[in-house]
Amino acid sequence: MKLKRIADKIFNGNEQTAKGQGLFVTVDDLIAQRRYAHQWQLSKLNQLTTEQTGDVKSAFKGRGMEFEEIRAYTFGDDVRDIDWRVTARKQLPYTKLYAEEKDREIYVLLDLSPYMLFGTKRELKSVCAAKIAARIGWQSLKNKDRFGMVLFDGNEPLLFKAQNSQANMMLIFNKTAQMSRSVFENFSHFEVEKNYLKKAITLLETVIKHRAIVFIISDFSDFSYETQQVMAMLSQKAKVTCVNIVDTIEKYPPLAGEYMAQYMGQQVVFSSGGEVFKKEYADYFANKRQHLIDFCRRFRLIYTEQTVGF
16 A cells, blocks of 8 residues: 555654554554545534534535735625625725635644543544544545644644645654554643643644634533633634534443443442433533534534544
């Protein structure tokens, strides 16, 4: 396979080709997503107050447009492009003109923090998120767009500037695999900062161009007021899609019985059963999800979710 030979040449060794088994992602896993790039179904694509289904291409639809000038409105112009501030000042309708961008920017913010090390079936959230990011990368390359990424382990974000280059994407895949494995093997030593997602979004907001396309792939465990502020700022510059990674157990309460969970070396045993438990359990995750959806509607972000374990 040509891509595998390229990866082996760049990465010098077989370490990255070790099987992750759903616990961490490998370069081979990310390369393999090329065949699925056109098939990724966005379950319940929510934009503003509507819900519709579609695939990843819907977020890429149409070429990017860059602001060019303002001129007097003429018959046939799109009323949605009217500049109301200039219109009010001049007392005559004026419209904005846009020029087609030749190299649209596509950025992914990939959350690989320890909070994403959760999963009940098949693979962890972090693995699912990385695979989605790879599919977006392959779709970008196919569309001749520039693809970049902000990788984030919960402490320091790592930026790869957008390029229309397969070699650059291979470097991104390599670092993604390294970080995914490192966080999995050393999660007990990670001290995740408060408002950790805010730092990564702030970095992204400072480097993207106006009207870029951004995908934030996370379970949004950090959805604090401070994080919401920088997400709202980002939405002013870019078309933002929030890809919420959820596990099946966050949608459907576990069957009645005793369960043990482990995190940061601590074990917790809890009992599942009874109508009260099921209602409180379902309400908690439903309210968390709805809070994110309401925010996206308010600030004109696209919301979608991917369930791990189906």
